[in-house]
Amino acid sequence: MKLDAKIPAGALPEKWTKYRSTVRLVSPANKRKIDIIVVGTGLAGASAAASLAELGYKVKAFCFQDSPRRAHSIAAQGGINAAKNYQNDGDSVFRLFYDTIKGGDYRAREANVHRLAEVSGSIIDQCVAQGVPFAREYGGLLDNRSFGGTQVSRTFYARGQTGQQLLLGAYSALSRQIEKGQVEMFSRHEMVEVVMVDGKARGIIARDLVSGKLERHSGHAVVIASGGYGNVFYLSTNAMGSNVTAAWKAHKQGALFGNPCFTQIHPTCLPQTGEYQSKLTLMSESLRNDGRVWVPKTKEDAKAIQEGRKKASDIAEADRDYYLERKYPAFGNLVPRDVASRAAKEACDEGRGVAPTGLAVFLDFRDAINRLGKDVISARYGNLFEMYDKITGDNPYETPMKIYPAVHYTMGGLWVDYNLMTTVPGLYAIGEANFSDHGANRLGASALMQGLADGYFVLPYTIGDYLADEIGTGKISTDGDAFVQAEQIVTERQKRLMGIKGKQSVESFHRRLGKIMWEYCGMARNEEGLTKARDMIRALRDEFWSDVRIPGTMEEFNPELDKAGRVADFLELGELMVIDALVRKESCGGHFRLESQTPEGEAKRDDDNFAFVSAWEFNGLEGDPILHQENLEFEAVKLTQRSYK
Amino acid sequence: MGKENIGLTLKVWRQKNEADKGHFETYKLSEVSTHASFLEMIDVLNEQLIVEGKDPVAFDHDCREGICGMCSMYINGRAHGPQSATTTCQLHMRHFNDGETITIEPWRAAPFPVIKDLTVDRSAFDQIMAAGGYVSVNTGNAPDGNAMPIPKEDADEAFNAAACIGCGACVAACKNASAMLFVSAKVSQYALLPQGQPERKERVLKMVAKMDELGFGNCTNTGACEAECPKGISITNIARLNREFLSASLTPGH
Numbered sequence A: 001m002k003l004d005a006k007i008p009a010g011a012l013p014e015k016w017t018k019y020r021s022t023v024r025l026v027s028p029a030n031k032r033k034i035d036i037i038v039v040g041t042g043l044a045g046a047s048a049a050a051s052l053a054e055l056g057y058k059v060k061a062f063c064f065q066d067s068p069r070r071a072h073s074i075a076a077q078g079g080i081n082a083a084k085n086y087q088n089d090g091d092s093v094f095r096l097f098y099d100t101i102k103g104g105d106y107r108a109r110e111a112n113v114h115r116l117a118e119v120s121g122s123i124i125d126q127c128v129a130q131g132v133p134f135a136r137e138y139g140g141l142l143d144n145r146s147f148g149g150t151q152v153s154r155t156f157y158a159r160g161q162t163g164q165q166l167l168l169g170a171y172s173a174l175s176r177q178i179e180k181g182q183v184e185m186f187s188r189h190e191m192v193e194v195v196m197v198d199g200k201a202r203g204i205i206a207r208d209l210v211s212g213k214l215e216r217h218s219g220h221a222v223v224i225a226s227g228g229y230g231n232v233f234y235l236s237t238n239a240m241g242s243n244v245t246a247a248w249k250a251h252k253q254g255a256l257f258g259n260p261c262f263t264q265i266h267p268t269c270l271p272q273t274g275e276y277q278s279k280l281t282l283m284s285e286s287l288r289n290d291g292r293v294w295v296p297k298t299k300e301d302a303k304a305i306q307e308g309r310k311k312a313s314d315i316a317e318a319d320r321d322y323y324l325e326r327k328y329p330a331f332g333n334l335v336p337r338d339v340a341s342r343a344a345k346e347a348c349d350e351g352r353g354v355a356p357t358g359l360a361v362f363l364d365f366r367d368a369i370n371r372l373g374k375d376v377i378s379a380r381y382g383n384l385f386e387m388y389d390k391i392t393g394d395n396p397y398e399t400p401m402k403i404y405p406a407v408h409y410t411m412g413g414l415w416v417d418y419n420l421m422t423t424v425p426g427l428y429a430i431g432e433a434n435f436s437d438h439g440a441n442r443l444g445a446s447a448l449m450q451g452l453a454d455g456y457f458v459l460p461y462t463i464g465d466y467l468a469d470e471i472g473t474g475k476i477s478t479d480g481d482a483f484v485q486a487e488q489i490v491t492e493r494q495k496r497l498m499g500i501k502g503k504q505s506v507e508s509f510h511r512r513l514g515k516i517m518w519e520y521c522g523m524a525r526n527e528e529g530l531t532k533a534r535d536m537i538r539a540l541r542d543e544f545w546s547d548v549r550i551p552g553t554m555e556e557f558n559p560e561l562d563k564a565g566r567v568a569d570f571l572e573l574g575e576l577m578v579i580d581a582l583v584r585k586e587s588c589g590g591h592f593r594l595e596s597q598t599p600e601g602e603a604k605r606d607d608d609n610f611a612f613v614s615a616w617e618f619n620g621l622e623g624d625p626i627l628h629q630e631n632l633e634f635e636a637v638k639l640t641q642r643s644y645k
Numbered sequence B: 001m002g003k004e005n006i007g008l009t010l011k012v013w014r015q016k017n018e019a020d021k022g023h024f025e026t027y028k029l030s031e032v033s034t035h036a037s038f039l040e041m042i043d044v045l046n047e048q049l050i051v052e053g054k055d056p057v058a059f060d061h062d063c064r065e066g067i068c069g070m071c072s073m074y075i076n077g078r079a080h081g082p083q084s085a086t087t088t089c090q091l092h093m094r095h096f097n098d099g100e101t102i103t104i105e106p107w108r109a110a111p112f113p114v115i116k117d118l119t120v121d122r123s124a125f126d127q128i129m130a131a132g133g134y135v136s137v138n139t140g141n142a143p144d145g146n147a148m149p150i151p152k153e154d155a156d157e158a159f160n161a162a163a164c165i166g167c168g169a170c171v172a173a174c175k176n177a178s179a180m181l182f183v184s185a186k187v188s189q190y191a192l193l194p195q196g197q198p199e200r201k202e203r204v205l206k207m208v209a210k211m212d213e214l215g216f217g218n219c220t221n222t223g224a225c226e227a228e229c230p231k232g233i234s235i236t237n238i239a240r241l242n243r244e245f246l247s248a249s250l251t252p253g254h
Helices: A012-022 A043-055 A093-103 A110-130 A162-179 A245-252 A285-289 A299-306 A323-327 A337-349 A366-372 A374-392 A447-470 A481-500 A506-521 A527-547 A559-583 B038-051 B123-132 B152-162 B169-173 B180-191 B200-213 B224-228 B236-249
Strands: A035-039 A058-062 A183-186 A189-197 A200-208 A214-218 A221-224 A263-269 A292-296 A361-364 A401-410 A427-429 A612-617 A626-631 B005-014 B023-033 B100-105 B114-116
Touching: A012 A110, A035 A043, A035 A200, A043 A058, A043 A162, A043 A183, A043 A447, A058 A189, A093 A110, A110 A162, A110 A447, A162 A183, A162 A447, A162 B123, A162 B152, A189 A214, A189 A245, A189 A481, A189 A559, A200 A221, A200 A481, A214 A481, A221 A245, A221 A447, A245 A427, A245 A559, A263 A285, A263 A337, A285 A374, A292 A299, A292 A323, A292 A337, A323 A337, A337 A361, A337 A401, A366 A374, A481 A527, A481 A559, A506 A527, A506 A559, A506 B038, A527 A559, A559 A612, B005 B038, B023 B038, B123 B180, B123 B200, B152 B180, B169 B180, B169 B224, B180 B200, B180 B224, B180 B236, B200 B236
Parallel strands: A035 A058, A035 A221, A058 A183, A221 A427, B005 B100
Antiparallel strands: A189 A200, A200 A214, A263 A401, A292 A361, A361 A401, A612 A626, B005 B023
């Protein structure tokens, strides 16, 4: 298979404008005859479904939640980037493009990222027009704040609930099209298979999660907008239902999977408190502006804190190790996410962690409160302090917060070309579900930007290039062999799961998988650990398929069966992530190979050998997946090694 | 500091499906960590039930950080439990005592039929939103984001209304199963913003008509909705909804 990214010719700043004006169109009369399936209703899926419906396509949208408004985009806190330059601080499309490429540690595709920066401004305009209540200044104009990895203020926000407000905007646009009959909405439905007809994606099999019935849905194109796969780690900041199933089914039907090992681990999350824990909660990274990160210098003091014999305040100033300030004097507590996360892990691995589990570091506001007063700190972080208090029962004004890194976002995903089409004709992937824009590390406030860019302003144009050939196809029947067989395969798979009748719950397998992934494919990876992890995942997969217990039946509302299907897919994806991490023998962004470090112990990229996208082809579970490479060529930026000393 | 682990008796509503009559089932849990969230406590119960070969309790949940609006439990007679301004997923077990009996029920309202156990169907809310909860603007039509200054206080007040998570606690808490707080939050958001003006009257009439059609009750100013709302949506929004509705009803042509 020859990978063709289909990047238009011409100078970087002109590619998108030219392409948009020359890409093939589908006339309004023909759009009516074309059905598009959209799986997922987060920022990418809802905005795509609404925009495609506005254009006149007939859309069917699917989500597993009880309402499209609940997709996990809703939980995004910080904001959305756009190169508006409203603050007159010298921002531009090029700067946003450059920051994103550099932040991604030079592992993203230039043309896609430039397009993202170009359309970023239109996203803000669109959301404002929808009535999204962005934060404003007293003069009535939009407010901005700054975020990590940049030197300008380009982040638009709606308090700490930007994702919620943007998603409700997209949901309102979607609701309008539902009312008009242009979108048919299927809530509490899960896509469980892609249906292929003559080498093209022609539909899906979906499970009605309430009745348990399988349904066949046909379309001239299928759009996967099902989000990221961070839940492969079990504990993450993702929602409980976030899963890889739609993307994984697409992968097994021939869509290549790009950079699966690129995961983002966020440094400021609430630590795990016990075995029962189901998810990890993010605390905004803005806290690192005033909080100082530390652990005790000695293991003895740490042990005393772990066992509750000492409190943070019992540790004298001289016995504290402000390790970020010590190791990175230039950036201190404000080093990028990946660096801060690794340093916390190191301190805890040395036995100097501070929670009963030994897996936490302090984020201390004592000095900031002494310097600025409690009122100032409260004005800046009051809501976050309250949330922390609510969850932990500790008051951060009096005692330092305890934080630990957690899996947050996956940069990897289905490989797509410039049109956002996967390697399967007619099958598209947008938002976090694709691999395209963030390279090996995503900058803060860029996930919302990419999801909405794909859905509002990219896919509605690029999908025409493919659909222009479909205007004569006519309605696709769901009675054909391909649909019958696909449904049969799903039924067999579910029967097999139900028939195991083992002893262990789905959740317990998921938890064990998460531990393997976190230990060996988490913040630091090496050949030995990854090799071991691959065997462990395979063994766990076998155990799952012989000893999982799923109560109830297939023909009813059965959340355990839904979960089993998702965990079964995670058990396959996990192996691919490990293989990808093994092959990439360099460190870059969120991927840290212990074998590839600078003399100071920092991540060392290897541009000579690894300036490519890994795009994996499924080759059966027994065989090894096949690696295809898309070489990354950089014209507009110069590759440099990051340093924060 | 309280105990690290507590023992509980749970009285949980079990109902196989919409048609089933339903009943309470009693379960004992020992060694529940006070650091666990309420939903994690239910996870522990379900793990126990599955291993014993029994049917786990079905309940809605997703983000577990208080924003998606999916969790929906009626705990000891209160929507989302005893803590104010807190969703069930952010309620923690340290607020309960060792040896306590906790009663857990689904939202009970005719427009929210039970699907199974604690899971209810809230799609009526989506239907109300589809009736008019939007600004009719197609992608690509928008003027520059700063073309229209909006006073900060209006934007802030619109945000306060827009913070609704659509969980349905207001309906569950209301003796009339009224959806007025939910509807008023969306109507208010747009009524306060210039973008919402062109469709202002039509919107409120359509959304209220849909709300009535779906069988939600009337507001009799009890205020339970506001008291139980996990996001602190103010009941003044209902007053605004009434004004908006009256004014639109009196406008000729509407």
